[in-house]
Amino acid sequence: MPEPDPTRRHIVIIGAGFAGLAAARALKRAPVQVTVVDRHNHHLFQPLLYQVATAALSGAEISEPIRGALRRQDNARVILAEARLVDAAARRVHLWTPSGEELVLDWDALIVAAGAVTSWFGNDAWEEHAPGLKSLADAHHIRNRVLLAYELAELATDEAERQRLLTFVVVGGGPTGVELAGALAEIASHTLRRDFRAFVSSSARVVLLEGGPRLLAGYEPSLSQRARSDLEALGVEVRLNTLVDRVEETGLVVGDERIEACTTLWAAGVHAAPLAAELSADTLRDGRVRVTPELRLPSHDRIWVVGDIAAAPRDPEVPVTSAAEAIPAVAPAAEQMGRHAALQAVRVLEGKAAQPFRYRDRGAMATIGKSRAVAQVGRLRLAGLPAWLLWVFVHLMALVGFRNRLLVFFDWVLAYFSERRGARLILASPVDEPHRGRAAPADPADDELE
Ligand SMILES: Cc1cc2nc3c(=O)[nH]c(=O)nc-3n(C[C@H](O)[C@H](O)[C@H](O)COP(=O)(O)OP(=O)(O)OC[C@H]3O[C@@H](n4cnc5c(N)ncnc54)[C@H](O)[C@@H]3O)c2cc1C
Structure with missing residues (x-):
């Protein structure tokens, strides 16, 4: 060393x-x-993790090796x-x-x-059935589960089981939950539209559960309302003031109701x-x-x-x-x-006194789907296409690494016109590893396959 x-x-x-x-x-x-x-050996651009989890981008496009990011800085060394x-x-x-x-x-x-x-708020046993989204391994795990659910639905012989396989529940109506739910709805209605023969992909059900009275609690109420109506227009079932009581392998319990679902995703804390x-x-x-x-x-x-x-x-x-x-x-x-x-x-x-930190609020934005987003920057409030274009620009500029910016830009342009998602790979399935019974978290290095 x-x-x-x-x-x-x-x-x-x-x-x-x-x-x-x-x-x-x-x-x-x-x-x-x-x-x-x-x-980890890489810096991760977490704001775009949901796009890896929903097969729009590959993991390598939103990460940069830390050594690469600091290679021109002679006074810095990196330790893994x-x-x-x-x-x-x-x-x-x-x-x-x-x-x-x-x-x-x-x-x-x-x-x-x-x-x-x-955080599963002390219910750590829920992690297995409701994975969170914080790392590349999480994103690959979610991608595997979502894509595998569709594959199993194609093979299902029982209609109730098929509907359970095609039910996706997102817990938490903050920016990550909103983005995940919107992307899952787009996968159902656009990306997979012609891919399956045993069912119509748009019959998939996407449910977004939020414990508070509105989505995107940190945003202005008008933008929360807009996010909700945009999600509903995409077919997402939005439920507010709804707290999850239990998460199980085959579904979840919410008050008196049980939602049968193969895939529950945790974006609550x-x-x-x-x-x-x-x-x-x-x-x-x-x-x-x-x-x-x-x-x-x-x-x-x-x-x-x-x-x-x-x-x-x-x-x-x-x-x-x-x-x-x-x-x-x-x-x-x-x-x-x-x-x-x-x-x-x-x-x-150098022997001088430390100065206090002053935070400069740069605003907030969340995307809901193609040409749909909400943004609040200073006094500016935007929704729809202008907010989405701003979101695209800000996220491209913020990505670390020129190569990543270029790759993500091309992927987004292609996806915009073709409505396809380029990273639709299941990297581990029960067919490979029958003893696991379900898709295992994939090693981010597997992304080289893409
Ligand atoms: C899915 C998702 C979507 C998000 N979307 C947005 C968004 O749209 N806009 C926005 O502004 N923010 C967003 N955020 C939040 C934003 O990503 C975080 O605020 C930001 O990453 C915080 O930066 P950080 O450096 O504090 O922590 P991180 O970026 O999490 O970095 C922490 C680093 O510490 C390393 N580490 C942790 N523990 C150890 C240890 N013990 N030893 C060595 N290394 C360690 C980790 O490997 C990691 O590299 C999102 C977050 C997530 C998860």
Whole structure:
């Protein structure tokens, strides 16, 4: 392993998501040695994960090797390992490498940007029957399950069983749930229209369950209403104020009702990454670490915690007491926090005082389907085609890597005119592995097959 330059102060960054990568890049010209640690070898553009899960894009198109992203940054090195322990007093972090060895790094400043994981709100047994969407492996698993359900429906001899196989339930009416439900409806009504002989694909049922009184709770009510009517126009059954009581292999229970469904997808919540619990810090109920206005741990002036793992105050003067008061867990906020932490770490190492972080809200947008989206940017409220074009532009520009931008652009143009989805591969099926009984999560590396 290359040793850090001993003549330079050492900044360790845990996580190369939006926050960690932005932090590393902000240090490009700083007179420091940077070490980026991630348990994956790639940066993942999570906002487009639902497109991998619904076969519109392949995993490689929305990820970038971390080494590739930092290849022109001589002061940065990358370590593929999982950080499991932070020893704040000794200024050390303990890593576990893929070969199972422990590696200990000393640091002068530490930036923790480990993100979040899916939360089933304490019902972890539901994970098996209602997978979440947070990684490439999750997206491939969902894609396998959705496509396999259609294949099994073609083989079904019992009509009730076929209808169960063709029922897709999405739990959670935030942006991810809305995007997944819209894409599933488009697969049923357009993509697979002529592919099956035993049934009409548009007979598939897509149900979106939301616990609150409206979809897209963080958006203006008029946009929530528009998202709902757009989804219903695509054939999605939207149910509000509906809480799930139980998720089982063959369906789910909602109040007095049982919905027979082969595929349930979980888009209802996230929790801070497990590393948050190792920081001996005060956390919110969702596990996010309460940080100071400078984005530091209150107990340590050289540990910054940024991105989805942090509960940072929107207003530096007002401490965070609930999730609603914290800066939202979105990609632009993570990037801004990452950059800020990097620059403040350099200031502190130079003996200067750290400055408070001020969040610049860039707005929010969610896509519902082809030419259908909603967006709120500043005072601007958009819906339909203009919002969708804005969504396409913003997401293309935000993707890491010129090659990815080009590939995704061409895929979208082709899909727009042909209504086909290019990544409709089942990478593991019960026919390959009968002992599993259902499609297994696929290795992202399998994407090379596509
Ligand atoms: C399906 C989905 C759709 C989304 N859509 C949008 C959207 O449309 N717009 C938007 O703004 N935001 C969206 N988000 C949210 C956005 O992706 C997150 O806010 C953003 O990724 C947070 O960045 P981060 O750097 O904090 O965490 P992440 O991007 O999650 O990165 C965390 C990194 O830390 C690494 N890591 C974790 N633990 C360890 C450890 N112990 N050791 C080493 N490495 C570790 C992980 O491998 C990962 O690379 C979406 C999220 C999801 C899941």
